[in-house]
């Protein structure tokens with residue numbers, strides 16, 4: 001692992017972090033409306049996993065989707081414009097924060113019905129296998145989706161038909177205010193849920209981007225060479241509230257707990273690794289900060305200066321010709 | 322060519338699967354069992370288990386899988402054993418299939434057919450006897466088709482498979498064995514086109530699916546009483562061929578709508594609304610609806626019969642709009 005590689009991973013995570021912080025600011029300024037779920041604290045999962053796949057592999061996720069979309073390579077300006085509801089947004093302002101799609105990059109979207117996109121992921125994988133292509137599908141979801149019926153139906157079908165889908169459970173320990181131990185029967189080992197279907201499952205430190213990428217590379221290679229589903233549980237923590245409507249801590253978790261978890265910030269961990277290995281130092285991080293800052297500022301400028309969709313857009317895109 | 326409704330559906334799917342290998346059939350018992358109502362007879366033999374997929378009893382799962390496959394470029398046909406079980410897949414149909422195109426700003430589309438029988442058969446009880454077409458018609462992004470004859474079933478199913486949108490295709494158990502003439506050779510019927518199934522000047526009856534057959538029988542009875550009914554079959558419920566219905570009403574000045582589904586917020590209420598809005602001045606009498614009764618379907622035959630429109634209720638409705646009694 002060389003310097004450029006590690007700095008590139010760091011830069012991607014930093015981009016997501018600063019993008020999310022800026023989104024929160026824009027939300028406070030009412031430039032962004034509706035629900036806004038930030039990925040702060042969980043960046044290592046999307047970045048590590050997507051670093052292990054090819055550009056034409058599919059990614060699909062839930063509503064906390066900005067990070068995955070950016071990691072898949074979408075232009076920050078078009079993502080920010082979507083959050084602003086602008087015509088230049090990825091989805092022309094019709095999707096919003098929770099429904100980003102970038103079809104050109106096989107980023108197949110963010111979905112806001114908990115558990116509802118897991119069957120879609122099996123369908124993408126089915127199409128890959130049906131057409132004898134060699135892509136894989138990464139399907140991200142929170143631990144809150146694990147007990148849903150749709151998830152279990154998807155696990156069963158994927159296992160039954162050996163579909164090339166990798167289910168990635170982002171276990172941030174809470175579904176809104178409900179801790180995993182009050183929601184998931186096998187809370188101490190969520191991966192066990194998938195094993196019950198004969199699906200190979202691993203648990204990884206979701207704060208360690210290198211660990212995520214290393215595991216994912218192994219899993220992706222296996223799935224690509226002989227189609228079958230796999231399951232990865234990534235242990236993580238959401239540093240902010242569930243959405244902008246929720247403070248970072250509240251009745252359901254303590255300030256101390258959040259502060260304790262923040263000591264394992266995925267950016268901090270990678271930064272330490274880079275420094276410890278002598279592969280980068282303060283000036284490198286300063287430079288990345290500046291570059292990323294410029295990208296995010298440009299994204300906001302682009303979003304802000306873009307027009308809202310014309311009224312005629314309202315009834316467009318309901319049906320395909 | 323005189324064939325059954327079941328055979329017409331079989332031919333439509335067979336022809337489309339031969340034409341385009343992106344088309345596949347997925348659902349419970351569609352393979353070796355040949356479909357719960359034997360619609361996919363001979364399919365495994367011809368197309369193999371790669372394209373004819375028996376699923377576990379997981380409507381949300383396999384419907385969602387088909388939607389995902391459609392997003393990635395395939396053209397699935399989902400067979401629901403009956404639409405009663407489609408209720409378990411409503412999240413997939415309403416939140417994903419119908420909306421993905423719009424939410425993505427037109428980047429993704431979902432070319433998909435979801436088909437199977439709706440409405441009551443005989444004495445199957447409340448959970449197996451219901452007409453839910455109004456639910457699907459309510460959702461932007463879906464198209465809804467409910468053909469009554471073998472000819473329409475074949476031509477419309479072929480069009481549905483070729484459409485780039487999610488299409489809900491509602492059949493009826495009691496129609497599968499009915500027979501009718503089907504055109505020879507390759508043909509399709511455009512989605513969104515009604516057909517006048519019987520000409521008449523005195524009153525318009527709008528009826529679809531099984532209720533079309535009832536309306537045609539009632540129209541024959543009424544002809545003997547000197548009332549000539551025009552029977553219009555929308556065939557496609559969404560997009561509705563409003564023009565065809567309005568034109569007929571402009572001619573007859575009277576309208577009866579027959580539907581098997583529940584009365585309150587039923588599809589007939591929507592049809593009445595468009596006719597009042599577009600042909601009010603032509604109406605000589607208020608529109609009358611003949612509908613299912615607002616109760617869960619009872620098992621016992623006399624009560625079941627009372628819950629579903631019958632020939633006599635259609636005749637009475639027509640007499641009411643024609644003679645005011």
Ligand SMILES: Cc1ncc(C[n+]2csc(CCOP(=O)(O)OP(=O)(O)O)c2C)c(N)n1
Nearest residue numbers: 064112113114142143144145172174175176
């Ligand atoms: C089917 C369904 N029920 C309820 C909700 C409301 N809801 C939105 S997010 C959420 C919590 C989900 O938690 P998790 O899956 O762990 O994801 P996280 O927010 O932690 O990333 C709930 C209950 C929903 N969107 N969908």
Ligand SMILES: [Mg+2]
Nearest residue numbers: 142143174175
């Ligand atoms: Mg969670």
